[in-house]
Amino acid sequence: MSAKQSVTLADIVGCIEDFASPGLQEKWDNTGWQLCPHRPSSPCTGVMLCLDVTPEVVAEAEAEGCNLIISHHPLIFKGLRQITGASPVERAVISAISGGIAVYSSHTALDSASLGVSHKLGTMLGLEDMSVLSPQPGSPLTGLGVIGRFAAPLTTDAFIHRVKEVYGAPVIRRSAGPEGMTEVSRVALCSGSGGEFVGTAIGKEADAYITSDTRYHDFVDFGKKILMIDTGHFESEICTKSIFSAIISEKFPTFAVRQSRAEQNPVRYV
Numbered sequence: 163m164s165a166k167q168s169v170t171l172a173d174i175v176g177c178i179e180d181f182a183s184p185g186l187q188e189k190w191d192n193t194g195w196q197l198c199p200h201r202p203s204s205p206c207t208g209v210m211l212c213l214d215v216t217p218e219v220v221a222e223a224e225a226e227g228c229n230l231i232i233s234h235h236p237l238i239f240k241g242l243r244q245i246t247g248a249s250p251v252e253r254a255v256i257s258a259i260s261g262g263i264a265v266y267s268s269h270t271a272l273d274s275a276s277l278g279v280s281h282k283l284g285t286m287l288g289l290e291d292m293s294v295l296s297p298q299p300g301s302p303l304t305g306l307g308v309i310g311r312f313a314a315p316l317t318t319d320a321f322i323h324r325v326k327e328v329y330g331a332p333v334i335r336r337s338a339g340p341e342g343m344t345e346v347s348r349v350a351l352c353s354g355s356g357g358e359f360v361g362t363a364i365g366k367e368a369d370a371y372i373t374s375d376t377r378y379h380d381f382v383d384f385g386k387k388i389l390m391i392d393t394g395h396f397e398s399e400i401c402t403k404s405i406f407s408a409i410i411s412e413k414f415p416t417f418a419v420r421q422s423r424a425e426q427n428p429v430r431y432v
Contacts, residue, residue, distance in 0.1 A: 168205075169205070169206050169414055169417055170202065170203050170204060170205055170206055171198070171200060171201075171202050171203070171204055171205075171206045171229075171230055171264050172202035172203055173206065173414070174206050174209055174230055174232070174266075174410060174414075174417075175195070175202070175230075175232075175266050177409055177410060177412075177413045177414075178232060178266065178268055178406065178409060178410070179268075179271075181272075181275055181277075181409045182268050182271040182272040182274075182275040182278060183271060183275075184268075184271050185271075186270070186271045186274040186275060186298070186304055187269060187270045187271040187274070188270040188274075191236070191269050191270045191271075192236040192238060192239055192267070192269070193236065193267060193268050193269045193270060193271040193272075194266065194267065195264070195265075195266050196215070196233075196236060196237040196238050196265040196266065196267050197237070197255065197258050197259060197263070197264055197265040198264045198265075199258070199259050199262050199263065199264060200229070200262060200264060204229075206229060206230050206417075207227050207228060207229045207230075207418070208223075208226060208227050208228035208229065208230070208417075208418035208419075208420065209228055209230045209231070209232055209410060209417070209418065209419050209420065210222060210223035210226060210228040210230070210231045210232070210420050210421075210422055211231075211232050211233075211402075211403045211406045211407055211419065211420065211421045211422060212231060212232075212233045212234075212403065212421075212422040212425050213233065213234050213235060213396065213399055213400055213402060213403065213425060214233060214234075214235050214425060215231055215233045215235070215237040215254050215258075215265055215267075216250055216254055216424075216425060217250055217253045217254050217257055218424040218425065219231065219233075219254070219422050219424050219425050220254050220257040220258050220261065220263060221257065221424070222422055222423070222424040223261075223263055223422075224257075224261040224263060226420055227418075228263070228418070228420060229261075229262055229263050229264060230263065230264045230265075230266070231258070231263060231264070231265045231266070232266050232267075232268070232406050232410075233265065233266075233267045233268075234267065234268065234269060234272060234279075234399055234402035234403075234406075235267065235269060235399075236267040236269055237251065237254060237255065237258075237265050237267060238251070238255070242255070268406075270306075272402060272405065273306055273353060273354065274298060274304050274305055274306055275304065276294075276303040276304050278353075278405075279353040279354070279399060279401065279402055279405065280295070280306065280307050280308045280351055280352055280353045281308050282401050282404075282405055283308075283328070283329075283351055283353055283372075283398070283401060284308045284310050284349075284351060286328045286401070287324060287325070287328050287349070287351075288312060288313070288324075289308070289310030289311060289312065289349055290310055290311055290312070290313055291310050291311055292308045292309065292310035293308065293309055293310070294306075294307065294308060294309075295307030295308055295309045295350050295351075295352060295359055295362055295363065295366070296352075296359055296362055306352055306356065306359065307350060307351060307352035307353075307356055307359050307362075307363075307373075308350070308351060308352075309348070309349070309350040309351075309363065309366050309368055310348075310349060311347050311348045311349065312346070312347055312349070315345040315346060315347040316345060316346050316347075317344060317345050317346075318339070318343060318344060318345060318346060318389065321345075321346040321349075321370065322334065322336065322391070325372060325391055325393065326393075329393045329394075329397040329398060330397055330400065331393045331394055331397040332431050333431050334391050334392060334393055334394075335376065335381075335391070335392040336389065336390060336391050336392070337381050337384070337385030337386070337388070337389060337390040337391075338385055338386055339370075339385070339386070339388065339389035339390075340386060340387065340388070340389075341386070343369070343389060345369075346369045346370045346389065347369055348367060348368050348369050348370075349368055349369065349370050349371075349372065350362070350363035350366060350368035350370070350371045350372070351371065351372035351373060352371075352372075352373045353373075353374075353398045353399050353401075354373075354374060354375070354395060354398055354399055355373070355374060355375035355395065356373035356374070356375075357373060357375060357376045357377055357380050359371075359373070360373075360376075360380055360384045360388065360390060361384070363388060364384065364387050364388050368388060369388070369389060370388065370389040370390075370391060371388050371389070371390050371391070372391045372393060372398075373390075373391075373392065373393075373398065374392055374393055374394055374395040374397070374398045375392070375395055376390060376392040394427070394429060395429075396427040396428070396429060397427070400427075403421040403422070404421070406419075407419050407421060
């Protein structure tokens with residue numbers, strides 16, 4: 163029996179949930195099945211991985227013969243009062259249902275998993291001795307963000323260059339940082355919108371804090387206490403595709419797993 167015949171939708175989702183239990187998600191989130199037009203026990207013909215489920219990604223999945231999309235951001239986040247095709251979300255829902263494509267999203271569950279998104283970014287940066295920046299109650303190994311250190315300090319310029327290279331960020335926003343700062347050793351970071359944890363990073367004596375969607379007033383209030391770097395939201399989470407790919411391929415090494423090439427950063431830098 164071939165891998166495509168033997169692997170079901172539930173098998174794929176099960177290995178994602180083994181890595182990132184839905185119980186780890188924040189209360190406001192919508193991790194889990196977004197659409198399941200087939201029974202979960204139906205065969206999975208292929209998986210398309212993405213950050214955001216757009217009409218273009220759904221079309222790509224259908225063209226590639228994938229009947230399951232795994233995304234980081236939930237397709238359905240705010241309640242849909244009607245499905246008319248008026249918005250990209252509605253069009254993606256219509257196209258997925260019409261094409262018999264199931265959609266599963268692992269959002270803050272993947273963020274808070276012990277080897278989740280922030281841990282992946284920290285590893286890519288070369289951080290060592292990482293721990294969770296904001297642990298979940300009673301669970302020091304799960305939670306949002308990480309904090310770690312470099313084996314040897316980097317100059318501030320070298321650190322910023324590494325961040326831009328690792329995140330694939332053409333530009334960044336940064337604060338002035340502490341007066342006289344010349345090197346970076348201890349670094350905290352949080353994938354996605356993590357401005358709320360800058361005070362935590364300062365309290366844990368980080369030299370720098372990396373996140374996205376940082377508010378102007380956070381730069382005003384904290385920018386001289388710590389080197390703050392805002393990479394952009396897309397840049398801080400696009401690595402989720404490689405995380406999903408590794409999870410699935412480890413359990414099903416011969417299964418058809420594809421990372422979307424159709425999705426692009428919706429933000430343009432000029």
